[in-house]
Amino acid sequence: MTYKILLATGLAIGLSACVETIPAEPEPNPNACGAAELQFLVxxxxxxxxxxTLPAPVRVIEPGTAVTMDxxxxxxxxxxxxxxxxxRVYCS
Known part of the structure; x- marks a missing residue:
């Protein structure tokens, strides 16, 4: 019986070493492009x-314009x- 418990424990520990941990993505900075300072444009x-003179890259979005979601x-x-x-003036 002890042999089965040791074997099961060893297998569980061995399998847990195979699990890949995914690092957490950093929170996006809503002002990385300087949009907060340009709210007076609204x-x-x-x-x-x-x-x-605006910081690059800049995207001017007109009504009906298709924009990428990247x-x-x-x-x-x-x-x-x-x-x-x-x-609206914002980062993305």
């Missing part, structure tokens, strides 16, 4: 963007409405 016309922490996104007003 409500303004798109034309103000032409006078600004996450790039440093990418600045600027969403526009149908009247070319800035409605």
């Amino acid at each position: 409500g303004q016309n798109r034309s103000v963007l032409a006078m600004m 996450y790039v922490e440093s990418r600045l996104n600027i969403e526009l409405d149908a009247k070319n007003r800035i409605t």
Whole structure:
């Protein structure tokens, strides 16, 4: 009986060594692209963007524009409405 317990324990320990641990993904930084400092743009016309030097990469998203769902922490996104007003400034 003791032999079976030792064998079962040894197998359990041996199998546990085969389990791969996956490191936790770091939390995304919602301000990695500097969007917090650019919130004053919300409500303004798109034309103000032409006078600004924005950090790259920048994506201006017009209504109906298809955008990829990939996450790039440093990418600045600027969403526009149908009247070319800035409605949202965020990182992704």
